[in-house]
Amino acid sequence: MAPTDTTTSSSIPNSASSEDDLIVVDVSGLLMQTEDKDHSLVGFSDPIGIVAVSNGPSWRVDGLLEAANLTGIDIDIPQQPAWTAEDIDTFRRFKDPGAARKIGPGQTQCWMGHRHALSHALSRGWDTVLVLEDDVDWGINIKHQLAVVAPHVLAVTQFSSKATASQPYGHSWDMLWIGHCGDAIPPIEYTMPTAEPQQRIVHKSNRPICTFAYAVTASAATKILQYTDRGVSNIVSTDLRWWCQAGFLACVTVNPELFHHHKKSGEVNSEIAVREGWQDLAAPAMEDFTANIRYSARCNARAVALVSCQDVFDGNRAEAAS
Template sequence: FGTILAVSHAKSKRKAGLLWAANMTGIDVEIPDQPAWTDEDLASIRVGKHKWVNRGSALAWLGHLNALKKFLSTPHETALILEDDADWDIALRSSEVPLAAAALRHLFDTASTAPSSPEPQQYQHQHHMHTHHHSYPSPQRTTPLTSSTDPNYWGPTGSWEILHLGHSDSEQYDRENGATLARIHSNPSTTFPDASLPGEERINPATKTLLYSLAVPLTSRLWHRSHWPLGSYAYGITRAAAQRIVDLYSAGSTGSTSADAFDVVLLELCRDHDWKCWTLEPGLIGEYYTPSEIALANMPEADREKAAVEEIYDTWNLRCAVRQRALWVEEGDEGGRQGMIDRVRRGECPADDEVVEVVGSG
């Protein structure tokens, strides 16, 4: 991506963990400053079909629009937008992104050159079976996650508008499984092996169900046309798509959906308005479990500081998550930090199997 931008407000306790995770894995993340949103700003979102948007969702909405406008102020053609609770594996930059991007480019190339056919499943399940193991690929394969010189790194920007590199696997997603399968069967899709995937017990249950339904081995990832991509914590976006969203959903605009949250806006654009959206299963980027910023914003101010930070197990779908306590080193410990960076970039995972706390959220 040309740039990576994170949505995070000035008082967020998650920033330190996000920036440390990016530092360990060699990823350049920028956190655009947000204005001090006023009641007038919030009211400007609650217009027309969006009049029921709550305070927390309105703040998140404004934060995403702010990040998209920052992206549009740059010369870049693509961006990755993160929320500050995003979590990823230590192999994201060294192997996962190059593999996923190559598979998507191959999918687009195959779909564009194949002859037309009445059979909608003609490109489905381009399986490459392999034996799963837990060793990480060599760090020599490192490829920058940002690349302003190659806007087509994830495939031609005319072939996609939004890439969901992570999304929430909710109960609703399970209920929509049949429609999701129909969507996948009627569009090109592809699978590819990835040795950095965790064992079966750490794959999200809803993701596991979908992959089982498609006979995709849990040692592989699947690219498919999006149907129920709920979540806004990790999405790639083209410049043209970002401009469309800003035009449709900025303050005072009613947009083309009746969504009451920004992540639902993305879902409805992909599901109901035929945007060129693609989802990766399992996703490369997860969302660790900690009190929701939207929920905190909706609390009385006196209660916000009292909200407990939950202890969690590793984030779903990640073998060695960067936001877990075992990888945290205090900011003043320069030697310890450099040592941890060296270990992570060698592909070592210092985490154990105990319950660990999230980093940078408390």
């Protein structure tokens, strides 16, 4: 296992097996408002695109664009087709007696939205695409965080060639799962050193859930589209997780995530929950907050001073940072 090379990261002993590689990454020293006017993200293969999965104008899109403007990122938001109920039922194999599982119409439309985003990326000729759900949020220092993560992706994937400016992550992966709501850290053969606050771990994907943000190569996007061409029986995060576990996709997770979905005061939390009739999950949020993101780009896009709206349990939420 390759040693870490961040300025203040914890060192990991070389006793873990190659199947269980993980790296501790220190991001505690990266609090800064970026003035970088380059509207691309650090890393991935050129050309890279960023595309949002969205079904139209909403508070989600408004906040997404404000956060993107604050952090100097360009995002494509392709208009989704007006899928009919028949389109949705066909894709979820609703009338197929051999389908292993039935998923709801809202969950199905979410999958179709991700497919549409991947198709859009391929039509643009991008080598790599970062797919974002339209309620996603990230830190104001996201470019610097990604720059710190990049060499550790190389280490975890055991990329042997020298990374280039256009490929700091190498190309020994299909999917980087950088926005999720949890992934189990793979078992290791030694005791982890005590993790300090603001550290993250880069590891081979194990059991990630949620698809807030992920990067895929063009070849991986093509495989996903081909594999789902005749419909699905599972939600998008389940299928992607299974394909990572099976080795159909080579996947790497940043844990905790760099992107998480934002909840806005007074607004419905989940369009899928509304469509499926899940009243508890559809309830409006009481306050603006983003879990696991210390200095939210969405919150700071409208703030006059640096604020944190990190978590509904965070006593410093939406207060000026010291």
